[in-house]
Each structure stands twice: as structure tokens, then as C-alpha cells.
Amino acid sequence: MARVYVSSVINARSDRVWARIRDFNGLPNWHPAIAESRIENGEPADKIGCVRDFRLRNGDRIRERLLGLSDHDLFCTYSILESPMGVVNYVATLRLTPVTDGERTFAEWTAEFDCAPEREAELVSNIGGGVFQGGFDSLKRAFGG
Amino acid sequence: MPRVVKSTIIDAPVDRVWAVLRDFNGHDRWHPAVASSAIERGAPPDRVGCVRRFRLKDGAELREQLLTLSDLEQCFSYCLLDTPIPLFNYVAHVRLMPVTDGDRSFWGWESRFTTRAGEEAQMTEMVGEQIYQAGFDAIRRHLAS
Numbered sequence: 001m002a003r004v005y006v007s008s009v010i011n012a013r014s015d016r017v018w019a020r021i022r023d024f025n026g027l028p029n030w031h032p033a034i035a036e037s038r039i040e041n042g043e044p045a046d047k048i049g050c051v052r053d054f055r056l057r058n059g060d061r062i063r064e065r066l067l068g069l070s071d072h073d074l075f076c077t078y079s080i081l082e083s084p085m086g087v088v089n090y091v092a093t094l095r096l097t098p099v100t101d102g103e104r105t106f107a108e109w110t111a112e113f114d115c116a117p118e119r120e121a122e123l124v125s126n127i128g129g130g131v132f133q134g135g136f137d138s139l140k141r142a143f144g145g
Numbered sequence: 146m147p148r149v150v151k152s153t154i155i156d157a158p159v160d161r162v163w164a165v166l167r168d169f170n171g172h173d174r175w176h177p178a179v180a181s182s183a184i185e186r187g188a189p190p191d192r193v194g195c196v197r198r199f200r201l202k203d204g205a206e207l208r209e210q211l212l213t214l215s216d217l218e219q220c221f222s223y224c225l226l227d228t229p230i231p232l233f234n235y236v237a238h239v240r241l242m243p244v245t246d247g248d249r250s251f252w253g254w255e256s257r258f259t260t261r262a263g264e265e266a267q268m269t270e271m272v273g274e275q276i277y278q279a280g281f282d283a284i285r286r287h288l289a290s
Contacts, residue, residue, distance in 0.1 A: 008246035009154050097253070101153035101281055106251045108242065128245075136246060 001089070002120045004111040004128040008136035012143035014098040014105040018074050020139070021094065024052055024066050030142065031135045033057055051081065060084050067091070080113075087113040087123060107136055146234075147269045150255040151277040157288050159243040159250040163219045165284065166239060166252075169197055169211050175287040176280050178202055196226065205229045212236070225258075232268060233259045252281065 010017050020030055025045035027034040037054035039045050045052070046069055053063050060083070068077035075095040080087060090113035097106040109132040115123055155162050165175065170190035173182040181200045185208075188195040196210050207229065213222040220240035225232055237256035244251055254277045260268045 005243075005245065007242060007244050007251065009244055009249070009251075097251070098150075098152065099154055099251070100151045101278065104154065106152065106154070106242070106244070133246065 001112050001114055002124055004092075004124050004132065005108070006110075006128045006132040006136065007106065007108040008133070008140065009099065010105040010107055010136070010139050010143050012105060013103050014074055014096045017105045017107065017139060017143065018071075018096055020142070021096075022046070022069070022071070022076065024050065024069070024076065024078070027052075027054055030138055031131075032138050033131060033134055068093075085123065086119060087115050089114045107139070109135070146257050146259055147265045148255070148257045149269055149273045149277065150253070151273055151281070152251065152253040153278075153281040154244060155250040155252055155281075155284060155288070156247075157250060158248050159219060159241050161288065162250045162252065162284065163216075163241050165287065166241065167191065167214065167216070167219075167221065169195065169214070169221065169223070172197075172199070175283050176276075177283050178275060178279065213238075230268075230271075231261045231264055232272070252284075254280065 023045055025037050025039045027037050033056050035055045035057045037052050040051040040053055043050040048066055048069060050066050051063055053061065055061050062083040063081040064078045065081055066078050068075065075093055077091065077093045080090040090111060092109065092111035095108045099106050111127055165171065168190055170182050170184050173179045178201055179199050180202045183198050184190050185196040185198060191214055193211055193214055196208055199207050199209065208226040209223045210226055211221065211223050213220065218240065220238065222236060222238045225235040235256060235258035237254065240253050242251040256272060
């Protein structure tokens with residue numbers, strides 16, 4: 001099983017960062033790779049089990065199911081149902097932790113998945129360095145560094 | 146039951162911070178409140194269950210027992226056995242996580258305890274500021290020196 005771990009520090013209180021990322025249908029509002037998103041069957045975006053169907057700027061379509069969401073512990077866990085990436089058993093978690101020393105936020109994004117062995121290094125690099133770090137870079141810009 | 150949660154970002158790789166923190170007998174080398182430290186009965190300081198005896202700068206003595214130590218998770222926990230200050234049922238947890246964005250470290254330090262009625266706020270402030278936050282600042286200086 002392949003694992004991805006990417007973490008960063010956002011220069012804002014964790015409740016402000018959380019308000020920006022908790023919307024499971026809101027990726028286009030903050031992630032530069034995502035063009036559009038909708039929740040299937042008109043369900044609320046914070047209903048556990050809901051499915052988001054989104055399109056990347058490169059045209060790829062991905063469907064993901066919300067597995068867990070906590071306004072108390074500030075995390076969101078989801079799985080991939082369909083994607084062109086060639087991954088199975090893909091589960092990811094985006095988690096925020098307050099940094100009390102300076103009103104910052106420690107942000108972690110992890111994923112585990114199975115894939116063809118020869119594709120693992122490339123997928124880990126694309127998901128971690130591209131998707132996850134790209135999202136953090138965008139949040140850092142949005143909150144001033 | 147009062148709970149103290151403090152965290153910071155240290156501008157050093159996580160293995161370097163862990164090398165300092167994991168020494169349960171080494172806090173006298175960096176924490177400003179600790180004058181000397183010894184492990185009772187000649188036990189190794191990374192033996193779970195060992196007891197450290199601190200003499201504080203103000204002359205007070207306290208004993209703490211190592212409950213958990215993990216080089217994999219880079220965390221440890223400990224409890225207070227004897228203390229001249231009214232901290233009872235005190236259990237503390239320290240954990241490090243890598244900040245992959247910039248090769249830095251997230252350091253969380255938290256505890257729960259009971260105390261005498263009416264002294265909750267004072268003890269919470271003392272633990273959070275004079276022990277945890279002062280420890281963060283001291284490690285920062287220690288690693289820079």
C-alpha cells in the first residue's frame with residue numbers, strides 16, 4: 001500500500017482555515033487544480049456518505065465519497081470512487097491542528113492507496129507534490145503566507 | 146478537569162528535534178525551569194516505566210514516570226508522581242510531526258490534571274506558559290546554539 005504525507009503551516013487561525021476547506025463541495029473555491037464540483041443527488045455537502053463529482057482543469061473527472069467530517073477535530077476523510085488515476089482503495093484525510101504559539105495552523109494531508117507497483121513513485125509524487133502541496137500553497141497565499 | 150493544549154512550529158527537521166526531546170533524562174539541558182535530572186535506580190531513560198527526579202531552579206523536587214515512548218510516532222507521555230505544587234492525576238503527552246513543507250517540525254504538548262478548587266486557572270496558566278511555552282522557546286534557543 002502506498003502512502004502520501006504532506007504537511008504545512010498556514011498563517012491563520014485554524015477556525016478560519018477550516019471555514020474555507022470544510023465544504024466538501026467547495027474545492028473549486030480554494031484548490032487551483034479544480035474547475036467545478038457538484039454533490040450527487042442534491043444531498044448536503046456535510047452529509048456523511050455524500051458523493052462529490054468534480055472536474056479538474058485538465059479535464060479529468062473524479063468522484064469521491066465523504067467518509068468522515070469533524071467540526072470538533074477539524075478533519076475530513078474521503079475515498080475515491082472513480083478516477084482516471086489508476087488507484088484503488090484510496091482513502092485520504094485532510095486535518096487541521098491549531099498552533100497555539102502564534103495563531104497559525106498545522107495542516108496535514110494523507111492518503112493511502114493501492115496501485116500498479118511501477119506507477120507508485122509517480123502517483124505518490126503527483127498526489128503529494130502536486131495535489132496536496134498545491135492546495136496548501138493556495139491556502140498559504142489566501143491567508144498571506 | 147483542566148486541560149492544557151499547546152503547540153508550536155520549530156524551524157528544524159523533526160529527527161533533530163526528536164533527538165533532543167526523546168531523552169527523558171535530558172530536560173535539565175534545555176528547560177529553564179529544571180536545574181538537574183536523574184533517573185531513579187539507574188534505569189535507562191528510554192525504558193518505559195522509568196522515573197525521573199527533577200530538581201527545579203527554585204529548589205523544589207518532583208518525580209515523573211515515563212508511560213509511553215515511541216520512536217516511530219515520535220511521541221512520549223508521562224505522569225507526575227510527586228510534586229510540591231497542587232497538580233494531581235497529571236498526565237502529559239508530547240508529540241512531533243514533520244512539516245514536509247520546509248522540513249520543519251510541529252510539536253504538540255498537552256495534559257490533563259486535577260487541582261484544588263479555585264486554583265484551576267492559575268495551574269492551567271502555570272503549566273501552559275511556564276512549562277510548555279517556556280519549553281518551546283528554550284528548545285528554539287537550544288537548537289540555534
